[in-house]
Amino acid sequence: MHVIESGNVAAATGVKLARTQVIAAYPITPQTPLTEKLSEFVSKGQMTAQYIPVESEHSALSVCIAASSTGSRTFTATSANGLLYMSEQVHWASGARLPIVMCVVNRGVGAPWTVWNDHQDSISQRDTGWIQMHACDHQQILDTVLKAFMVAEKVSIPVMVCYDGYLLSHSYMPFEIPKQEDVDRFLPSFSSDCKLDPEHPLNQNTVTLPDVRPDIHGNMSPGYMEIRHNLQQDLICSLDVVKEVEDRFKGIFNRGGSPFIESYLCEDAEYVAVCMGSLSYQLRDVVDQLRNDGQKVGVAGVRLYRPFPNQAVIDAFSGKKGLVIFEKGISYGNQGPLFTDITSALYQVEERPFAHNYILGIGGREIKTQDLLDTFRKSIQSGRKNEIKTEWIGLKL
Amino acid sequence: MGQDNFGKMKSHSEPGPGDGGKTGSWRVKRPIIDLTVCIPAKSGKVACFACWMYCPDGVITRTIPPVIDYEYCKGCEICAEECPVNAIEMVEETQFADKEG
Amino acid sequence: MATTILNLPDDELIHPGNRACAGCGLSIIYRIGLKAIGRDTILVVPPSCLTVMQGLYPIAATQLPCLNVTFASTAAAATGVVAALKAQGRENTKVVAWAGDGGTSDIGIQALSGACERGEDFLYICYDNEAYMNTGVQRSGTTPQGVLTTTTPVIGKLQKSKNVPAIMAAHGLNYIATASASYPLDLYDKIKKAMGMPGTKYMHVHTPCPSGWGFDPRYSVKIGKLAVETGIFDLYEIENGEFRLTGPSKKLTPSKLKPVTEYFDTQSRFRALKEDQIASIQAGIHEKWDNY
Ligand SMILES: Cc1ncc(C[n+]2csc(CCOP(=O)(O)OP(=O)(O)O)c2C)c(N)n1
Ligand code: SF4
Ligand code: SF4
Ligand code: SF4
Ligand SMILES: [Mg+2]
Numbered sequence: 001m002h003v004i005e006s007g008n009v010a011a012a013t014g015v016k017l018a019r020t021q022v023i024a025a026y027p028i029t030p031q032t033p034l035t036e037k038l039s040e041f042v043s044k045g046q047m048t049a050q051y052i053p054v055e056s057e058h059s060a061l062s063v064c065i066a067a068s069s070t071g072s073r074t075f076t077a078t079s080a081n082g083l084l085y086m087s088e089q090v091h092w093a094s095g096a097r098l099p100i101v102m103c104v105v106n107r108g109v110g111a112p113w114t115v116w117n118d119h120q121d122s123i124s125q126r127d128t129g130w131i132q133m134h135a136c137d138h139q140q141i142l143d144t145v146l147k148a149f150m151v152a153e154k155v156s157i158p159v160m161v162c163y164d165g166y167l168l169s170h171s172y173m174p175f176e177i178p179k180q181e182d183v184d185r186f187l188p189s190f191s192s193d194c195k196l197d198p199e200h201p202l203n204q205n206t207v208t209l210p211d212v213r214p215d216i217h218g219n220m221s222p223g224y225m226e227i228r229h230n231l232q233q234d235l236i237c238s239l240d241v242v243k244e245v246e247d248r249f250k251g252i253f254n255r256g257g258s259p260f261i262e263s264y265l266c267e268d269a270e271y272v273a274v275c276m277g278s279l280s281y282q283l284r285d286v287v288d289q290l291r292n293d294g295q296k297v298g299v300a301g302v303r304l305y306r307p308f309p310n311q312a313v314i315d316a317f318s319g320k321k322g323l324v325i326f327e328k329g330i331s332y333g334n335q336g337p338l339f340t341d342i343t344s345a346l347y348q349v350e351e352r353p354f355a356h357n358y359i360l361g362i363g364g365r366e367i368k369t370q371d372l373l374d375t376f377r378k379s380i381q382s383g384r385k386n387e388i389k390t391e392w393i394g395l396k397l
Numbered sequence: 398m399g400q401d402n403f404g405k406m407k408s409h410s411e412p413g414p415g416d417g418g419k420t421g422s423w424r425v426k427r428p429i430i431d432l433t434v435c436i437p438a439k440s441g442k443v444a445c446f447a448c449w450m451y452c453p454d455g456v457i458t459r460t461i462p463p464v465i466d467y468e469y470c471k472g473c474e475i476c477a478e479e480c481p482v483n484a485i486e487m488v489e490e491t492q493f494a495d496k497e498g
Numbered sequence: 499m500a501t502t503i504l505n506l507p508d509d510e511l512i513h514p515g516n517r518a519c520a521g522c523g524l525s526i527i528y529r530i531g532l533k534a535i536g537r538d539t540i541l542v543v544p545p546s547c548l549t550v551m552q553g554l555y556p557i558a559a560t561q562l563p564c565l566n567v568t569f570a571s572t573a574a575a576a577t578g579v580v581a582a583l584k585a586q587g588r589e590n591t592k593v594v595a596w597a598g599d600g601g602t603s604d605i606g607i608q609a610l611s612g613a614c615e616r617g618e619d620f621l622y623i624c625y626d627n628e629a630y631m632n633t634g635v636q637r638s639g640t641t642p643q644g645v646l647t648t649t650t651p652v653i654g655k656l657q658k659s660k661n662v663p664a665i666m667a668a669h670g671l672n673y674i675a676t677a678s679a680s681y682p683l684d685l686y687d688k689i690k691k692a693m694g695m696p697g698t699k700y701m702h703v704h705t706p707c708p709s710g711w712g713f714d715p716r717y718s719v720k721i722g723k724l725a726v727e728t729g730i731f732d733l734y735e736i737e738n739g740e741f742r743l744t745g746p747s748k749k750l751t752p753s754k755l756k757p758v759t760e761y762f763d764t765q766s767r768f769r770a771l772k773e774d775q776i777a778s779i780q781a782g783i784h785e786k787w788d789n790y
Contacts (some may be wrong), residue, residue, distance in 0.1 A: 015678025021585035022578065050581035055612030059574035062567065062609065066542065074578075074586045088568050097404045156404030161529050194409055196540045196563040196579065198591055203410040203558035205566040213556060216413035220555035222406050228404035237403070386517060412561040415515035416553035423520060443504060450503045452681055453518065453525030453720055455510045460501075469514035473521030473708075474716030 001177045007168035009388045010138040010175055011077065011103050011161070012037035014145030016047045017183040020100075021072040021190075024052040024063035028082040028311050029115045030165035031105040035077060035129060057082040061102070063087035068098040069204055071195030073149065078101035079165055081110055087125065092131030094231065099152035099159075099190070101145065102130075106277065106328075107165040108363040116364020117165040119276065122305075123329035123337055129231050131159040131238060132305040134276045136262065139175040140303075141168065143249065143256065146178075150187050150245045155238040156229070162305075164278045166364070178253055186252050235307045242304060260309035261316050262301040265291065269298030270321040271380050272353075276302045276338060279326060279367065286372045295380065313345040320353040324379045326372070328361045336392040354383055357390040365394050414469070420454070424472030426487035428465055434484035438462035448476035448485065507533045516559035518551040521715020521724060523679035523706040525551065525626050528596075530682040531623065534689035537562060539592045539668050540579050544572045544606060546598035547632045547707075548625070566705055570605045572597045573613035576620045593620035600630040603639035603662045614669035614698045621692045621699040621744040624662060627707035635710045642730075643779065644771040647710075654770040665735050666700040673699040674736040675744075677708055680722030684733060704731040712766025721764050729755040729783045732790075745790060752787040 005013075011034050015023065023042070025035040042051040050067075054060045058080050064074040078086065083104055093100050106123045108114040122132060133148060135141040141163050149161040163169065194202060208224045215221045222230070239260075246259040264284050266272055273283045280301030290297045300316055302309075317323055327336035334340070339357035346352040356379045361367045371393050379386070432438040436445040441461060449459040456466040457476060465476075477485040511532035524547055535541075541564040543549060549566060553559040567575040576595040583591050585719050588742040597606060602624035610622065629647050630775045631637040636649040639660040646654050666674050677685040685703065692699040706722045708715040725731040726746050733747040742748070758780050771779075 024574075024578070024581075024725045048585075050585050052577055052581055053616070054574060054577070055615070056608060058570060058611055059577070059609050062571035062574035063578035063581065065571075066565055066567065066575035067582035067585070068578075069581045070540070070582030070586075072582035088569065094567055097407050154403065194407065196565055198538045198540065198563055201412055201537075201561055201563040202560075203412070203552055203560060203564045203566065205408050206410040206553060206555040206558065207566075208408045208555040213554070215556040216411055224408075227406045227408060230404075234403045241403075261534075407534040408555045409720045410553055410558035412513065412558045414513040414559075416513070416557040417517035417558050420515050446503045450506065450530070451526060452523050453520075453529065453718070454514045454516070455512065455529050456514050458593055459508065463735055466514065471520035473718070474714075475718055479719055 002174055003177060004172050005138070006033060006104070006172055006176045007138050007141050007163055008034035008170070009037055010142040011163070012041065013147055014142040015075050016041050017178065017180060018073065018146055018149045018187055019189065020049050020075045022050045022052070022064065022067035022074045022125040023076065024054045024060040025076050026054055026057045026060050026078070026082060028057070028079045030104065030107060030169040031077050031079040031082070033169070034103060034105065044050070047186045058089060061086040061093060064100045065089060065093050065096065065098055068100050069096065069196055071190070071192045073190040077105065079105045080107035082123060083121045084109060090125050090128045090130065093158045097156040097231070099149070099156055101148045101152055101159050101161065103145070104160050104162045105165045114363040117167055117328070118362045118364070119162070119329035120329070122160060122162045125160070126306060126337065129235065130306065131148040131157055131235070133159060133161050134303050134305060135161060135163045135168070136253055136278050136280050136301055138168065138173040139255070140175070142175060143253070146183060147245050147249055148189060151189055151242055153236065154241050154245070155234055157234060157238060162240055162277070167278045181347070182252055186249060201267050227346055231368065237333060239307055239309060258303070258312070260304050260312035261300070262303055263316065264299040266298035266300055266316065268296055270296040270375070271324065272298045272300050272317065272320055273324045273326060273327040273376055274300045274338065274342060276305060279327070279361070282367065282369060283372060285369055286376055289373060290376060297376065306343050308345070310345040313342055314349055317342070317346060317353055319351060320385065322353045323355040324358065324376055325355060326358050326360055330359050339390065354387050356386060357370070359390060359392045360394050367394060419468050420471050421468045424470060424490055426472050426474065427467065427490055427493060428470065428472070428474065428476050428485045429488050430463060430465065431484045431486060432462050434482055435462055436482060445481065447481060451475050451479045458491050502554045503683070506683070506686060508529070508769060511537065511561045513559045513561070516551050516553065518547065519709045519715070521708045521718045522547070524548060524627065526679045526682060526718070527625060527685055527703050527705060531689055532562065533562070534686045535562070535592070535594055535693065538590060539594055540565065542567055542572055542576045542579060542593065542595040544569050544597050544601040545632060546601055547627070548596060548598065550632065555714050567606050569601055571609055572601055572606050573610040573618070573622060576622070577613050577616070577618045579603055580619050595620055595622045597622070597624055598631070599624060599626040599628060599640040600638040603660050609613055611669065614666060614671055614700070619697055621689070621701065623689070623701045623703060625703045625705040627705045627710055628659070629710050631710045644775050645767045646770050647767070652770065656725045663700065663702045663736070670739070671700055672697045672738055674701070676702045676704070676705040676731070676733055678726055678731060678733060680719045680726070681733065681745055688735065710767070713764055717764060721761070723762040724756065724764065727756045728758050728761045729787050730758060730761055752784060755783065755787060758783060
């Protein structure tokens with residue numbers, strides 16, 4: 001069925017189709033309509049989930065952590081300060097290896113207060129051990145929610161589905177709602193072999209020592225460091241799972257692309273603009289214009305930010321002349337985090353493209369297509385010069 | 398693909414005794430029940446068992462006579478303090494050291 | 499019928515050889531409390547002495563399934579377990595959150611208040627050893643006035659303790675009760691009763707701590723009794739809004755109260771108390787008891 005609805009409704013629809021069993025969320029702009037939609041689905045009996053209207057985001061993720069530990073499929077969603085407020089639990093969820101799915105409706109963080117879009121919120125939680133996926137349009141939001149559950153449950157790692165506040169959350173676009181029976185075919189119900197259960201009493205997330213220690217049967221059990229190393233290993237291996245799930249999804253629903261980097265006119269491009277989220281669609285207009293001028297340019301939207309698809313980056317960008325990396329977040333005191341990740345991936349490539357870094361759209365600052373065009377042109381002209389300096393565009397100083 | 402290869406390491410503990418080791422080694426004094434004074438031991442009747450109820454570590458049996466598990470008894474003396482007939486005497490562990498080596 | 503020592507269940511649900519201090523009041527209430535709670539229960543525990551007592555990976559002292567959670571999240575986590583059990587049709591399994599006074603009265607009170615307001619179906623047990631013991635005896639919201647802790651050194655805590663059961667009562671819970679490690683049978687019966695009731699239930703258990711309070715472990719039970727006999731800690735239930743004193747507190751009258759100094763003199767944490775402070779605490783207790 002085709003509908004024209006908001007990005008938040010697309011997300012809520014995905015959560016409903018996934019037959020999520022426990023939902024807990026706390027309102028924050030621009031995530032709020034997603035939460036409201038889910039409570040409406042539950043109140044109207046359109047979905048049978050337990051919906052817990054918690055008193056904070058910390059509690060929202062706590063409920064999900066506990067419900068997931070008890071063997072239920074769980075979902076929460078938040079933005080900005082809500083995500084920061086639950087940060088302790090964000091780390092906990094991945095450390096406990098729980099397949100929770102959370103939508104992060106990207107928004108700038110305070111202080112000062114802003115309700116508008118940038119990526120600083122999810123970027124700040126980059127090192128928590130979650131998988132971070134970015135969606136660029138409404139169809140991707142819905143589809144990514146479904147894929148996120150599948151990936152999370154296969155690898156026992158929680159997944160953030162990130163999409164731009166307002167630009168996607170509150171805009172209306174057409175998208176296809178898949179049939180429930182197809183979703184059921186794609187996503188089996190959740191089962192956990194180590195849930196909280198009086199029949200098999202386990203004590204979960206106990207204090208764990210720096211060193212290994214024998215269990216009651218005399219077998220050696222890992223220490224904290226082995227457990228954390230295992231999370232890292234599994235995150236790296238989950239790249240393959242993300243790919244397999246994408247293919248499986250395509251097989252059933254006949255749509256999708258690369259789950260790592262979504263390319264537009266990159267094949268023969270000499271220069272590529274790189275970004276995350278809905279900005280990649282705006283950059284397509286820029287690329288179209290530059291192509292009209294005879295420039296060989298393309299756009300690459302990074303869809304999987306953690307685990308970072310290093311090989312996909314190498315495959316996509318080695319041999320290019322230059323990369324222009326546009327970011328809505330910054331590692332304060334250094335540079336754009338995506339820039340850091342991409343240049344580090346390409347460090348080992350012999351003929352590596354130059355890379356420029358531009359910070360833009362912070363706190364919802366309007367991103368003008370003309371600015372993007374001018375910047376892209378300037379970068380192409382300056383080439384290797386200017387490589388390390390991170391510039392802000394759209395500033396009014 | 399499949400859950401089997403993932404999430405192999407989780408801090409999930411299984412129930413078992415002695416996580417803190419043989420806590421009997423913490424003891425400075427050992428509780429010794431005088432069976433000629435202890436109510437159930439003396440009378441042969443099911444009675445009292447205050448020591449069993451109050452023992453924080455659950456190392457006294459509710460049997461006639463009550464028996465203390467010295468492997469884990471921490472020597473807190475609560476049993477001796479709460480025994481209504483003062484049937485439990487606390488004896489310095491050094492007294493047993495020679496015999497037990 | 500009130501339970502007696504002779505018909506308390508035999509089943510021991512906590513293994514010996516755990517890491518609790520010798521003579522720990524928490525050990526007494528945990529051991530007896532688990533007998534009342536039974537095996538078909540999932541526990542939720544935040545960081546506290548209980549976390550350590552639970553065991554270090556990969557060995558657990560408790561024989562019940564248990565979720566260790568972050569400090570502020572206990573009641574929200576219990577909510578999540580309840581929700582998941584409901585979603586899976588496993589409602590026979592009960593949920594008990596068991597937290598310290600710091601985890602309850604301070605950092606966890608937001609989540610607890612939220613869960614109480616929503617009426618989540620679990621029993622919350624706060625064991626009150628009147629300080630943050632796990633981190634080395636720092637003041638908490640329930641540390642009594644005058645008590646020396648590592649963050650209220652020299653002159654002791656200036657403020658009075660928070661009345662957490664009263665805060666819970668303000669949420670209109672079906673069942674609130676206090677209990678004491680020194681009266682295990684009373685504790686057992688109250689937990690049993692609470693486990694059989696719907697909605698959120700709250701129990702506040704006075705829990706002597708030899709290491710943090712400064713007394714010889716052998717006196718754990720005696721000191722808990724003194725707290726009741728002096729009228730400092732009262733045993734009561736608030737059932738559907740009805741307050742009633744229970745057990746030994748019910749038998750007390752203002753004239754039978756022992757002087758508070760009998761209690762204070764047993765513990766080194768009270769040694770900074772001055773005469774006028776003691777007099778004012780004593781007066782406060784009489785005033786409280788005159789109003790019962
Ligand atoms: C967010 C957070 N802050 C602080 C701590 C450190 N911490 C662990 S246990 C504890 C005190 C616990 O006190 P209480 O709840 O009274 O339990 P007790 O140790 O007295 O049994 C503190 C401060 C923590 N684990 N998490
Ligand atoms: S408390 Fe004393 S009298 Fe009672 S059973 Fe124990 S040893 Fe015997
Ligand atoms: S009460 Fe203390 S001394 Fe007595 S048996 Fe138990 S642990 Fe040992
Ligand atoms: S510090 Fe106190 S509460 Fe903690 S284990 Fe020791 S005696 Fe028990
Ligand atoms: Mg405490």
